[in-house]
Amino acid sequence: MTSAATTPEQYLTELPDDRREAVTQLHATILKHLPKGFETIMNYGMIGYVVPHSIYPDGYHCDKKLPLPFAGLASQKASVNFYHMGIYATPALLEWFVQEYPKHSTAKLDMGKSCIRFKKPEHIPHALIAELMQKMTVQQWIDTYEANYKR
Template identity: 65%
Template structure:
């Protein structure tokens, strides 16, 4: 499902009622724990957290007009998804998350390369997400991003 929104508030206002509370709570936790330097906005028609051009003028290599993406939240047809680029790019972070997940959630981890899907809204591991969000500073993310680009 895609939503046409210019602000996070506008995005959330378009969600079904049962998703609004979940996405608002995720947003609050992310904003509370996100290291300084990242910005929040709409990115790829989702709630986005990214490195602004003021901090990283080169932007995203696929489209330099876009800021460097880091994380997104999206309400999809059957789930609320958290997309975290650090999990995709840093094997140690992925390993940590996969190992910690069962300590915080009774359901099986439903995950793609950078996408964590939450199909049951009552069992989202908010504390674990808060910890995940705080794991990478802006500079660490930029360094990781650039080191991955150089390998290609």
């Protein structure tokens, strides 16, 4: 479910009542702990947390006009989804997250390569997401991206 919203605020406002509070709270958690330099935009029909062209002029290798994506937040049909590219690109960070998750949520971890799905708002581990967001600076993400993806 992608959105045509042009701002994160519009995206949040347009969410169904049963999702608005959960996504808004998770967005607030992310923003509070987002390292300096990342920007929040609408990206791929969801809220995106990106490295802007002013810091990384090369942009995203898939489409150089787009800023380098780092994380994303979306309300999908059956879940609230949080995407974190650092988990996908850094095995040690993924291992840390998987080990820490049960300490913060009673729900089984439902995860793809970079996507963490939360089917119930009460299962969103805000403290863990806050800690995860602080584990990678803009420069660390650029270095990781260039080492793994830039061709």
